Amino acid sequence: MVRTGRSPTQMSTIYDVAKRAGVSTATVSRVLSHPDVVAPATRTRVLRAVQRLAYTPNAAAKHLRTLRTGKLLVTVPDISNPFFSLILRGIEDTAQREGYFVLVGDTQDDQAREEMYARMLKRKEADGLIFLGHRLPKEAADFMRSLAPLTAPVVNGCEFSLRLGIPSVHIDNAKAAGDVMGHLYSLGHRRIGIVPGPLGSPLSRDRLQGARASARKHRATRDFVVMNGDFSIESGAVAGARLLSRREPPTAIFCFNDEMAIGVYDTAHRLNLRIPDDLSVVGFDDVRFARYMVPPLTTVAQPVREIGEGTVRLLMQILRDGSVAPEPVTLPHILTIRSSTAPAAPRK
Amino acid sequence: MVRTGRSPTQMSTIYDVAKRAGVSTATVSRVLSHPDVVAPATRTRVLRAVQRLAYTPNAAAKHLRTLRTGKLLVTVPDISNPFFSLILRGIEDTAQREGYFVLVGDTQDDQAREEMYARMLKRKEADGLIFLGHRLPKEAADFMRSLAPLTAPVVNGCEFSLRLGIPSVHIDNAKAAGDVMGHLYSLGHRRIGIVPGPLGSPLSRDRLQGARASARKHRATRDFVVMNGDFSIESGAVAGARLLSRREPPTAIFCFNDEMAIGVYDTAHRLNLRIPDDLSVVGFDDVRFARYMVPPLTTVAQPVREIGEGTVRLLMQILRDGSVAPEPVTLPHILTIRSSTAPAAPRK
DNA sequence: GATTTCAATGTAATCGGTTTCACATCGTAG
DNA sequence: CTACGATGTGAAACCGATTACATTGAAATC
Numbered sequence: 001m002v003r004t005g006r007s008p009t010q011m012s013t014i015y016d017v018a019k020r021a022g023v024s025t026a027t028v029s030r031v032l033s034h035p036d037v038v039a040p041a042t043r044t045r046v047l048r049a050v051q052r053l054a055y056t057p058n059a060a061a062k063h064l065r066t067l068r069t070g071k072l073l074v075t076v077p078d079i080s081n082p083f084f085s086l087i088l089r090g091i092e093d094t095a096q097r098e099g100y101f102v103l104v105g106d107t108q109d110d111q112a113r114e115e116m117y118a119r120m121l122k123r124k125e126a127d128g129l130i131f132l133g134h135r136l137p138k139e140a141a142d143f144m145r146s147l148a149p150l151t152a153p154v155v156n157g158c159e160f161s162l163r164l165g166i167p168s169v170h171i172d173n174a175k176a177a178g179d180v181m182g183h184l185y186s187l188g189h190r191r192i193g194i195v196p197g198p199l200g201s202p203l204s205r206d207r208l209q210g211a212r213a214s215a216r217k218h219r220a221t222r223d224f225v226v227m228n229g230d231f232s233i234e235s236g237a238v239a240g241a242r243l244l245s246r247r248e249p250p251t252a253i254f255c256f257n258d259e260m261a262i263g264v265y266d267t268a269h270r271l272n273l274r275i276p277d278d279l280s281v282v283g284f285d286d287v288r289f290a291r292y293m294v295p296p297l298t299t300v301a302q303p304v305r306e307i308g309e310g311t312v313r314l315l316m317q318i319l320r321d322g323s324v325a326p327e328p329v330t331l332p333h334i335l336t337i338r339s340s341t342a343p344a345a346p347r348k
Numbered sequence: 349m350v351r352t353g354r355s356p357t358q359m360s361t362i363y364d365v366a367k368r369a370g371v372s373t374a375t376v377s378r379v380l381s382h383p384d385v386v387a388p389a390t391r392t393r394v395l396r397a398v399q400r401l402a403y404t405p406n407a408a409a410k411h412l413r414t415l416r417t418g419k420l421l422v423t424v425p426d427i428s429n430p431f432f433s434l435i436l437r438g439i440e441d442t443a444q445r446e447g448y449f450v451l452v453g454d455t456q457d458d459q460a461r462e463e464m465y466a467r468m469l470k471r472k473e474a475d476g477l478i479f480l481g482h483r484l485p486k487e488a489a490d491f492m493r494s495l496a497p498l499t500a501p502v503v504n505g506c507e508f509s510l511r512l513g514i515p516s517v518h519i520d521n522a523k524a525a526g527d528v529m530g531h532l533y534s535l536g537h538r539r540i541g542i543v544p545g546p547l548g549s550p551l552s553r554d555r556l557q558g559a560r561a562s563a564r565k566h567r568a569t570r571d572f573v574v575m576n577g578d579f580s581i582e583s584g585a586v587a588g589a590r591l592l593s594r595r596e597p598p599t600a601i602f603c604f605n606d607e608m609a610i611g612v613y614d615t616a617h618r619l620n621l622r623i624p625d626d627l628s629v630v631g632f633d634d635v636r637f638a639r640y641m642v643p644p645l646t647t648v649a650q651p652v653r654e655i656g657e658g659t660v661r662l663l664m665q666i667l668r669d670g671s672v673a674p675e676p677v678t679l680p681h682i683l684t685i686r687s688s689t690a691p692a693a694p695r696k
Numbered sequence: 697g698a699t700t701t702c703a704a705t706g707t708a709a710t711c712g713g714t715t716t717c718a719c720a721t722c723g724t725a726g
Numbered sequence: 727c728t729a730c731g732a733t734g735t736g737a738a739a740c741c742g743a744t745t746a747c748a749t750t751g752a753a754a755t756c
Binding site for chain 2 (some may be wrong): 011027054056057058059060061063065067069071079080081082085086088091092093096101102103104105106113114117120121122123124125142208233262263265266269289292294
Binding site (some may be wrong): 013 | 711713714
């Protein structure tokens, strides 16, 4: 007997199912998408055929016809940063619940890669974009413009406080930084070192501005010293060393993320400074690990899971009714005081 | 003048470009995919039209026709685990270089989710699957079977030492665990506590078996105590507490990942035990943070980046010539001795 | 000058679904 | 008994690309 059918390694299509069930492809499609409009008898017949052939609809064909992919694209500056990976988890979780898959792109903070990924929107490889970096990719901007009066499915997480028309979810960075400074001033610190992340990101700018405002309020702007970092442990160590080698070293250092605070711990160690007796240190993000540092790190807890969830919700809203521009969402942070901050040592 | 064309919010298609350039869609397609077979004059004319219309080919249409998506699916048990996120980075990086995008699925170690993602293979939403967990999803197994004589594009990272026919990339876990034990025995330790990850994963089993073999070799099986963990910091703290509250507590504890070692540090702290004087601790993975612990953690460094890279290479090989079953790859690990291990305290 | 060859392009089928519209059947109201 | 609406199904258009095959015209060959 000659097999005229497709070879066994071929996936079966909707036509195979239709033939086997003795119906048209339209009916098969209906059974799978709108089962209620099909007569029960037909339905079971088709379902049996689907079973027998282990039929799974081809996604590309569906996408082509429906112009919908069921995927969300998320770009992250650095997957291996625990802060981002937690947000990612919140995104992934919520997206899944909404029936979407998540495509992750690690951009390594590289503009070219950001553009690469953003182009996927135009190609319709994803229904929406969540970007966690601070740059709005040019390709994404083009895309938004091409959608003209409608709101484009592009959302930012963490970074965009600006009113660029990009909906976003974030904490009030300025206020959070202000809270940290307030805490330090209330402990009697005056000379405070600040270690921001890379400049140019609204996030760093907002925090810096909030910290500076607090310094002004406490009439301590002259004792407010900034030493840049790039969010890596090593850069924190270097910035810490620079700060502590000044003629009048700060009694407290505020890092804009926890990793850099780890670097400062390391430097303090090397210089035989005790934390918090000789030096208070504050981080930002409250990564899983912060509470297990020695001493446990005072830091600002961000609602990571909720940030992730929020970005997806915004996106869903846009995808549902594209004409409404959703409001940016500001979530609450928590200043988490542990044991790395203490009253300033009396001035020598 | 009445605009008869598509509304401005509509993306332009290959037909629009063809019309504008005065050629057929075939030519447009050729200009974009095989530019060399088109006459230069025509080529520039088409390219100009592409420019003007900001044309980007629709991915779904391309996929449907070519039966290739240019995407790799990667499932991870836990994105927020720094170990996995580093592997992911290696994967993402290599895939990108090979012209593939990476779809990440966080399965949260949940079987149902693993199946969900694996189903994407059948739907042809991805060209291949890399799974970093220890379960081969049933859906993936089906898929492999349906491809019958050909090797299916399914690859494992870290876990599959077995000969299930799944190509994989990993270190020699048994040997690595043996190295750790050898190190501890050479420092004079006898009573050693082991904190594996969840049982059932080949990874944990291999390490356990390697550790046990070493114990046998050193005639110390009676002083070999196992206390299970689940790879979380908290479970490490609990397991550590259990071990240290025994009548004859171990003088060294070997955790199967660094996070659990952090938990043991925490417990030691609470019990006023000094590391390494009173207790030696060893971790596994060498996450970024390990060297900054106090004291710096002795651990096993895995070539994370290379593992990620390796899985992608295997996949590429399979996608290129599906008939060849690639060999599993074993990469070298490095026992990284820091300051959390020291000679055993003299027996009291 | 006729024939062959080849480069450049067009025609149309195809990938595998979804969806519109038309049609058939049947029960029921008038 | 006719008319009508409701229900279930099929035929075929369609989504937007790629590509096998056909066609054309000009250069090369004898």
